[in-house]
Structures are given as structure tokens and as C-alpha cells.
Amino acid sequence: MKLRNWLVAAAAAVVAMPLAAVSASAYELTIPSMDYRTGPYAPNGIPFANGWTDYWTMLNERDGGINGVKIKVVPCETAYNTKQGVECYEKTKKEGSGALVYQPLSTGITYQLIPKASVDNIPIHSMGYGRTSAANGKIFKWVFNFPATYWSQASALVKYIGDKEGGMGKLKGKKITLVYHNSAYGKEPIRTLEELSKKHGFKFTALAVDHPGQEQKATWLKIRRDKPDWILMWGWGVMNQVAIKEAASIRFPMDHFIGVWWSGSENDVKPAGAAAKGYLSGAFHQPGKNFQVHRDILKHLYDAGKAPHPDFKDRVGEVLYNRGLVAALWGSEAVRAAMKIHNTKEITGAMMRDGYEALDVDAARLKELGAEGLTIPVKITCANHEGPRKVAVQQWDGKAWKIVSDFYDPDMDVIQPLIDEDSAKFAKENNITPRDCK
Amino acid sequence: MLFFMETVISGLLAGIMYSLVALGFVLIFKASGVFNFSQGVMALFAALTLVGLLSGTVPFTHVDNPSFAIPAWAAIPLTIIVMIIVAILIERFILRHLVNQEHIILFMAMVGLSYVFEGAGDIIWGSDVKVIDLGLPHGAWDWLLDTHGLYIEKIELVAAAAAVVLVVVLAAFFQKTRIGRALRAVADDHQAALSVGISLRYIWIIVWSVAGIVALVTGVVWGAKSGIQFSLSLIALKALPVLILGGFESIPGAIVGGLIIGVGEKLAEVFGGEVIVAIFGRWFEIDPGIFTATENWFAYVLALIFLLFRPQGLFGEKIIERV
Known part of the structure; x- marks a missing residue:
């Protein structure tokens, strides 16, 4: 009987080992894409969503993901509707290996997600929109609104x-x-x-x-x-x-x-x-597509027949497309920073937040990423989640x-003073003790 | 005084734009007792079809191919044919199965139809903003602005002309033709109309086709102001207060209702704050700046007042039912 038990255990182990290996390698960087491809705001939502999705997909196709880890983009239609946006958040936050960051592309949705982010430990990047006083990282630990409010x-x-x-x-x-x-x-x-x-x-x-x-x-x-x-x-x-x-x-x-x-x-x-x-x-x-990163997107996605939305090839480089692309580019750098800080390739939302807070994409790094001159250098700190604050x-x-x-x-x-006043008010209403960012 | 005149004229012209939307509702309600919730989306769908044909958009691919572009003289009749086919399909797959059903069932069917139209428009023609080029005039009427300082938009004059033509043609159609009388008979009582040999199906196809043509005109005129895009479907919301004011069954009512709403909302938005301050300013400290964005909800306030005192609208038929 003992021998039989050993044999069963050995067989189970043989079967389980590859399963465990599969499970370990099944980790993917899960990036929700809160799209609005329908409804009255779709003409603006579509190019942004394409830029956001194309960049992450291009990293998969060109580089095999980030540091060898594949990226899974999970689209969800919000129709620029706050209620639908919150539904999308709830639906996707545990998708795959867990959502790493939300880019709601709606101030209304952002306001609703701010209290949820700290509970679920998932950062929000409301890039140039959303609640302005979230620039105060001492109080809004989970929200980033760089490059300017x-x-x-x-x-x-x-x-x-x-x-x-x-x-x-x-x-x-x-x-x-x-x-x-x-x-x-x-x-x-x-x-x-x-x-x-x-x-x-x-x-x-x-x-x-x-x-x-x-x-x-x-x-x-x-x-x-x-x-x-x-x-x-x-x-x-x-x-x-x-x-x-x-x-x-x-x-x-x-x-x-x-x-x-x-x-x-x-x-x-x-x-x-x-x-x-x-x-x-x-x-x-x-604006425009005269950057290496656009050439890579065209080559690895559109010309290779792997673009998620191939009909939009002519619109690569439009203003809102580039905005989505830049958001994804900064997000990918936050992933790299998170992996480096925590010395793991299997990062969580909380680790991603640390990556955003350590983000430092200077001009040299932009050049390495094929985006020289595409956008402004960004450096985020614990206290300043707004970053460079530069507007042309x-x-x-x-x-x-x-x-x-x-x-x-x-x-x-x-x-x-306005940021301090508004963020202090939020902290008081929500019993938040400001972080010490020294 | 000149500015007041300008506001009133702009209001009247905007009102005609609302009337154009309301006309489509009235037509279908008059002939079938159905409140066509999808009229706004029909306007969008018709305009999308026209602009798609004009620009040579390949259906379902959303890609423009200039070699497929069709000139306006052919694209407009083709769009009308598409709207007639749509009318036949609506009759075949929806209305035929809902004869003599409760109003709420027909209304819910129309809500569903609006989603079908919106989805179909999106799938076939895409969600982009499309620019319609039918040679319609844009901008202010230069002569009037330069010589008299009066600002009137040319596209709104075109809309007014289109509305006049539509009203005359439709009124003649309803009052003078055999089909028009049959339409009114069907509106009064489906069963009675059937019993005297009127083909309900035929009548419904005709009325939905006419409403489709009105939707096309509406979509083109509104689309010329903003580009053809999905927010066009929301113009239906502008028609509701117009219908409440004018009555659901009256073509002149749609026009008069539109004019009242147009002028009312423009005056309320432009002068409302000042009037309130002039009246109550001596007792309360009021910032006239808070009376902004009244343009959209003012029409509904007017409609509510009408519902309280004259629920059938200005030109609607008073319905007395035995309980």
C-alpha cells in the first residue's frame, strides 16, 4: 500500500509540476483599457484608446512584453458614462493577474474611482484630467495626474x-x-x-x-x-x-x-x-507620427496585420492617438520601475503605484524609447504627483x-495654496493622515 | 434693441431646427399612434448613410475610398431608397407583430429600435466625426452683419426654408390625398381602418418612409452645424418639449412649439440672469452669472407648465376617455 501511495504521489507530482509551471508563467501584466468607442464622445475616445492599446500591444510584438512578461490589455466600454466606468472598474480589477493601473479618461469616473483605488490598491493615472488636488501625493497616495493639472x-x-x-x-x-x-x-x-x-x-x-x-x-x-x-x-x-x-x-x-x-x-x-x-x-x-515609436507601431502592428483596430492606420499620430500612446509609454516605464524596485517581474497594483511614484523619464530615456521630443520629461515624487507642470x-x-x-x-x-486647501479638505473628510514624504 | 432682435431671430431659427426633428415624431404618431423614440437616431443613420455614400466609405470597413464616392445628385436618392428599405424592414419585423398592442409595448419596441439603429450606424459607417459637404452655406449672413450689424446664420435660414417646404408638402399630403386620409384613419383606429379595407402594412411603410426622409433632412441640417456624429441622436431630446407644447399630432403644432421653445430658451439664457437680478436684486444678492446653461433645461420647464395647464398641447386633440 505504501508503495502504491508513493506511486500515486509521484504521479500527482509529475502531473502537477508542469501545471505549476504553467501557472507561474501565466502571469501577465494586466492593463485595463477604459475605452469609449460608442456614444456621443466616441470620436474622441477612439483615437486615445487606440494609442493606449497600440503601444502596449507593440511592446508585446516588438519586445515580447516588458522584461519578458507579456502584457494583457483588457478593454471595457465606458461610453464616457460615470456609472458604466465604475462598472468597468469593478469588472476588470481582478481580471487576469489583477489590474495594474486605470486610465479612466473621464474626470467624472476618476472622482468615483479615487476612494476605490486606496481600498483595492490599484493606482489611477488621470493624465492631465481628474481631481486637480490629487497632485498632492501626501494625501492622494494612489492617484497621479501628471504631467499637469x-x-x-x-x-x-x-x-x-x-x-x-x-x-x-x-x-x-x-x-x-x-x-x-x-x-x-x-x-x-x-x-x-x-x-x-x-x-x-x-x-x-x-x-x-x-x-x-x-x-x-x-x-x-x-x-x-x-x-x-x-x-x-x-x-x-x-x-x-x-x-x-x-x-x-x-x-x-x-x-x-x-x-x-x-x-x-x-x-x-x-x-x-x-x-x-x-x-x-x-x-x-x-502631434504627428515622425517618431521612431510610431514607425515601430506601424511596422509591428499595422503592417504585420496585428493591430487591434487596423482600420485606424491613417489616424496613427493624431493628437488624441499620441496622448493615449504617451500615457501608455509612461505606464510602461512605471512597470519597469516597479519591477526594479521590488525585484520581481510579477508586480501587483501596489507595486505599480511605487513604480509610478519613482517614475523618471528624462529626455535621454525618451530618446531610448523612440520618443525623443514627443513629450516632456517627467519626474514624479512622493509629494508631487503632478510632475513637470509644463504646458505649451x-x-x-x-x-x-x-x-x-x-x-x-x-x-x-x-x-x-488652492491644491493644499482642497487636498486638506479631502483628507479631513476621509480621515486621511498625510504621508511624510521626507 | 438690435441685440434683442438678434436673440429673438436666432431663437426663431433655432426653433425651426427643433421643429424639423419634431416633425418626424408627429408624422409617425399621427399615422400610427406610435411615439417613435428612435427618430433622433434615424436622423443620425440617414445622415451617416448619405455622408458615407458621398465620401465613398466602404460599409463595415469604415475606410474611405474616393473612387467609390457618389455625387450628391445620386447619393441623396440612394439614401432615400435606403430609408424606404428601412421602413419596409421595420414594418416587416416589428410593427406587423405589434398591431393593436398597448402603447407602452410599441414605445418599448421603439426604444429597442433606436439601439438597433445606433449599433447599425456604428458598425456600417463607424463612429468618427464626418464632415458633410453638400454645398450648404456656413457662417453669418455677411451682408446683414456688415450693413446692419445683425447676426443670422445662413445654415439656419436653409433649415427654415426646408421646414417650410416640408410642412407645405406634408400638410397637402395629409389633407388632400387619398393616402393621407387613409393615414389619418389608421391613426384613429387600427381595427376600423382595417375593416374598411385600408392596408395597415402599406400605410405604415409609407409613413415610416416619409419620416425617414424628414430624418434625412434633419440629420443633414443639424450635421452641417456639428459634423455628422453620434451625438446627433440626442437631438431627439430637443423635440420632446416641442411636441408637448405643440401637440403630438399636429404638424403646425410642431412648428409653433419649436418657435416658442427656440425663442424662450434663447431669451432665458441671454437675459434671464439680468431679469432675475432686476426683480429680486433689491432684496437678495444675486450673481447673474449663475443663470448659465439654462438653454437646455428651460424648454423642459416650459413643457412642464404646459403639461399642468394644457396637457394635449396647443394644437393637440383633447382626449376624453370613458373610465
Whole structure:
């Protein structure tokens, strides 16, 4: 009997060993992709999702993953709907080896996921959107919003206006109007712009446009009556296209009309045609596909027939495509950093968070990644989850977007107190003790 | 005063744009008692089909092939044919099976149909923003702006002209033709219409085809303002308060309702804050800036008031039912 038991045990071990090996090698880097390929915001959601997905997929095809570990991209359709976004999060967070990072591409969804992230130990990268005060890493341990927040962007755009007016002192008495999407996202810059208007003496007016923004004639009649010197726009989806057409119709000078970086894609200007020429928007990366990383994507995915969405080959290099790509590029560097810090290839969400917090992608590293000049260097610290805080302005020349300014630093004298105040309020409401980042 | 005039005119013209959407609803409701929830998506689908044919988009691949592009004179009739085929399919697969069913069942079928249209549009033509080029004028009417300082958008004048033509043709169709009378008979009572030999199926196909053509006009005019994209389907939401005001069965009601909503919402958005401050400002400290983004919900407030005092709308038939 003993011999029989030994034989059974030996046989079980022989059978189990390869299974264990399979189980060990089954680890994949699970990256959820919160897409919106349907609904009214799909035209913007699609190129971002393609850029995000293509970069991770290209790493699989070109390099066999990251440090030999394959990447599994898990798409989930949010339709830019907060409720669906939360459902996607719940559905995908335990997918495969466990989700490593969420890029919700929606301020509304981000707000809902912030409390969940610290419970589930999964970092959120709300890249240039979401809750601005999450820049304070001492309080928002699980949220990263680099390379710049909406408040930084609002300040940078006001600096650009100041430059064009001949100095910040010339802003006194000028009229700046914000046309914003009437949502958590659209309202983000209002506080900053109010503070900046007090500091520089310009008259600030905010005009809301309700979702989706298909009809906004009355807003533009008000603008026609008030005759602002500059218009800023925090829009998304069809609101952008209609606003640009309305602005052109009332003959508002396009080079005095600046959108947030979510209002500056090819989709936004095409319906207005030639009338959109001169329109401006914020930017933190270059448009176009003249970078090695794009050549690699075209070669390893589209030309090799392995692109997840091959119909979009012609749109590689569009503004929102590049934004998704840059988000994935920074994410992949966070994976590498996490593997290095924890000396393992099988990282968890918590380890990924450490990777994000140790992120240091300088110009030299961008060059190694085939993205020299594509975007700005990023260095994240425990206290600063916003990173470089640099914003440029790009302009539509009728055919393509081109960066037309230097990168501006925001006015941190105005913004830092706002971040401290808002994040302290969040900490108090949620009983969070700020981390010691020394 | 000039600016006030400009606001009123812009409101009237915007109202006509809403009326165009409402017309499609009225047509189907008038003829079949069905509240066609999918009318907005039909407008989107029709416009997507037209722009797809114009730009040579290969269906299901979403890739434009200029050699397949069809000129407007052929693309428009082809789109109309597609909408007629759609009408036949709707009758064959949905309406035929729901004769004499409760209104709520028909309504739910229309909700489902809207999803089918949206999905089909997405699968066949893609989700991108598409630019429609039918040579429609854009921007302000330069002469009026340069000489009188009055701002009126040219595309809205085109919409007004289209609405006038549609209303005249449809009114004549309903009042003067045999088919029009049959349509009204079907709307009054399916069973009674059948008993006098009216073919319900034939009538439904005709009315859905006409609604498809109205949807095409609506989609093109609205699409010219924003590009053809999926948010176009949401214009249906603009038609609801128009229908409540004008009455679900009245073509003139759709026009008048649209005009009231258009003017009302523009005046509320542009002057509402100032009026409130002028009235209550002496007692309360009010920031007129908080009265922004009223443009979308003001129409629903008006509709609610109408529902309270005149639920059948301005031109609707008062329904008295034995309980």
C-alpha cells in the first residue's frame, strides 16, 4: 500500500509540476483599457484608446512584453458614462493577474474611482484630467495626474495670453471668458481663473454649456454681446466642434480662442473647415507620427496585420492617438520601475503605484524609447504627483496642429495654496493622515 | 434693441431646427399612434448613410475610398431608397407583430429600435466625426452683419426654408390625398381602418418612409452645424418639449412649439440672469452669472407648465376617455 501511495504521489507530482509551471508563467501584466468607442464622445475616445492599446500591444510584438512578461490589455466600454466606468472598474480589477493601473479618461469616473483605488490598491493615472488636488501625493497616495493639472493648464494659458498682450501687467481690464462643459471636468479651472483674475485684474466670466453641447447658440450670442478679448474653452466631444463653428460664425478671432488640451484634436476643427484656422489649444506632447515609436507601431502592428483596430492606420499620430500612446509609454516605464524596485517581474497594483511614484523619464530615456521630443520629461515624487507642470500652446494651421509656444510653468503662488486647501479638505473628510514624504 | 432682435431671430431659427426633428415624431404618431423614440437616431443613420455614400466609405470597413464616392445628385436618392428599405424592414419585423398592442409595448419596441439603429450606424459607417459637404452655406449672413450689424446664420435660414417646404408638402399630403386620409384613419383606429379595407402594412411603410426622409433632412441640417456624429441622436431630446407644447399630432403644432421653445430658451439664457437680478436684486444678492446653461433645461420647464395647464398641447386633440 505504501508503495502504491508513493506511486500515486509521484504521479500527482509529475502531473502537477508542469501545471505549476504553467501557472507561474501565466502571469501577465494586466492593463485595463477604459475605452469609449460608442456614444456621443466616441470620436474622441477612439483615437486615445487606440494609442493606449497600440503601444502596449507593440511592446508585446516588438519586445515580447516588458522584461519578458507579456502584457494583457483588457478593454471595457465606458461610453464616457460615470456609472458604466465604475462598472468597468469593478469588472476588470481582478481580471487576469489583477489590474495594474486605470486610465479612466473621464474626470467624472476618476472622482468615483479615487476612494476605490486606496481600498483595492490599484493606482489611477488621470493624465492631465481628474481631481486637480490629487497632485498632492501626501494625501492622494494612489492617484497621479501628471504631467499637469487643469489648474496648472489654466494658469499657463493665462500666461500665454499675457505674453501675447505684451506682459502680465497688460491683462488688467481685459475680458477673458471661459466656455465650459457643464460637468465636474468643465468646472475644474473656474476657481483658478477666478483667483488669477483677482491677481491680474482681468474680468473673468464663465459660461456653461450643457451636455452634449449640440446647441449653444445663446452662449455665443452672449459672447457676441460681451465681446471678450480672449476665450478659453473646457469642452469635450461635440461641444468643441459646435463651439468652434459658432465662434467662426460670429467672427471671433480664432487666434484668441484657446481650448484645453481636450479641445484640441483633429476631430474638433475639421467640421469648421478653413474657418477653424488659427484656433489654439493647450498641449503637452507633439502631434504627428515622425517618431521612431510610431514607425515601430506601424511596422509591428499595422503592417504585420496585428493591430487591434487596423482600420485606424491613417489616424496613427493624431493628437488624441499620441496622448493615449504617451500615457501608455509612461505606464510602461512605471512597470519597469516597479519591477526594479521590488525585484520581481510579477508586480501587483501596489507595486505599480511605487513604480509610478519613482517614475523618471528624462529626455535621454525618451530618446531610448523612440520618443525623443514627443513629450516632456517627467519626474514624479512622493509629494508631487503632478510632475513637470509644463504646458505649451498648439495651433491649427488649417491642415495640422503645430506647437507654437514655449512650455509655460504655471503660477504656483496662486495654485499651490488652492491644491493644499482642497487636498486638506479631502483628507479631513476621509480621515486621511498625510504621508511624510521626507 | 438690435441685440434683442438678434436673440429673438436666432431663437426663431433655432426653433425651426427643433421643429424639423419634431416633425418626424408627429408624422409617425399621427399615422400610427406610435411615439417613435428612435427618430433622433434615424436622423443620425440617414445622415451617416448619405455622408458615407458621398465620401465613398466602404460599409463595415469604415475606410474611405474616393473612387467609390457618389455625387450628391445620386447619393441623396440612394439614401432615400435606403430609408424606404428601412421602413419596409421595420414594418416587416416589428410593427406587423405589434398591431393593436398597448402603447407602452410599441414605445418599448421603439426604444429597442433606436439601439438597433445606433449599433447599425456604428458598425456600417463607424463612429468618427464626418464632415458633410453638400454645398450648404456656413457662417453669418455677411451682408446683414456688415450693413446692419445683425447676426443670422445662413445654415439656419436653409433649415427654415426646408421646414417650410416640408410642412407645405406634408400638410397637402395629409389633407388632400387619398393616402393621407387613409393615414389619418389608421391613426384613429387600427381595427376600423382595417375593416374598411385600408392596408395597415402599406400605410405604415409609407409613413415610416416619409419620416425617414424628414430624418434625412434633419440629420443633414443639424450635421452641417456639428459634423455628422453620434451625438446627433440626442437631438431627439430637443423635440420632446416641442411636441408637448405643440401637440403630438399636429404638424403646425410642431412648428409653433419649436418657435416658442427656440425663442424662450434663447431669451432665458441671454437675459434671464439680468431679469432675475432686476426683480429680486433689491432684496437678495444675486450673481447673474449663475443663470448659465439654462438653454437646455428651460424648454423642459416650459413643457412642464404646459403639461399642468394644457396637457394635449396647443394644437393637440383633447382626449376624453370613458373610465
